[in-house]
Amino acid sequence: MIDWHCHILPNMDDGSRDVAESISLINMQREQGIGTIVATPHFYANDESCEDFLLRRQRSFELLKNQLPDECPRILLGAEVRYYQGISRLSNLKDLRVENSKILLLEMPDTKWTESMVRELIEISSFGGIRLVLAHVERYMPIQDAKIRRRLLESGILMQVNASFFTEFFTRHKALSHLKNGHIHFLGSDCHNTTSRPPNIGKAYEIIRKKQGEIYLSQMNDFGHSKLFTV
Numbered sequence: 001m002i003d004w005h006c007h008i009l010p011n012m013d014d015g016s017r018d019v020a021e022s023i024s025l026i027n028m029q030r031e032q033g034i035g036t037i038v039a040t041p042h043f044y045a046n047d048e049s050c051e052d053f054l055l056r057r058q059r060s061f062e063l064l065k066n067q068l069p070d071e072c073p074r075i076l077l078g079a080e081v082r083y084y085q086g087i088s089r090l091s092n093l094k095d096l097r098v099e100n101s102k103i104l105l106l107e108m109p110d111t112k113w114t115e116s117m118v119r120e121l122i123e124i125s126s127f128g129g130i131r132l133v134l135a136h137v138e139r140y141m142p143i144q145d146a147k148i149r150r151r152l153l154e155s156g157i158l159m160q161v162n163a164s165f166f167t168e169f170f171t172r173h174k175a176l177s178h179l180k181n182g183h184i185h186f187l188g189s190d191c192h193n194t195t196s197r198p199p200n201i202g203k204a205y206e207i208i209r210k211k212q213g214e215i216y217l218s219q220m221n222d223f224g225h226s227k228l229f230t231v
């Protein structure tokens, strides 16, 4: 199973503080049945250039790589890219895709989106070589106009939700209903640390397996390998 969104790289963002914490997070993910971890540190274009971010990410990963446990899940490098108006013109946007794939994980603002923002998402989704995935959509989709989700889905934009959407009692029913309706494609733990925001993704996958069956589980985990990865 895949964790599509997490902050396990040491000292990259507000996630793991050091290698020891990263190893603890990875062990927790492995114990929960995760075989592939997509590491998605925050990228804010206001704060640094894309080149600097990628260099910093590589250094962070090198530190971790030497100390990874045996039977470690596969780790793919990606980013949680913060949206800003005009991001479609960022020249190296493709460099922020998840390693060996077309996937670009984009974090949208928790506000009502304007028509020009929606159009920009659709424009990015038309770029060859990019498959746009919106991060933790449960946070901001409920406040958007009703037709926006359908327009985005029809443009081929994919949706990621956090595991807590399924594990929390008050949102579980809604999460399962969105899954059945084809509104959810990827699951991420969005873990940041071992205490206040630990990985809880195994439980979410288990809920999906129990309530929806194996077919949904394999669809969510097969997506990447069959269609979106280039190697």
Ligand SMILES: [Fe+2]
Pocket (backbone or CB within 6 Å): 005, 006, 007, 080, 190
């Ligand atoms: Fe995140």
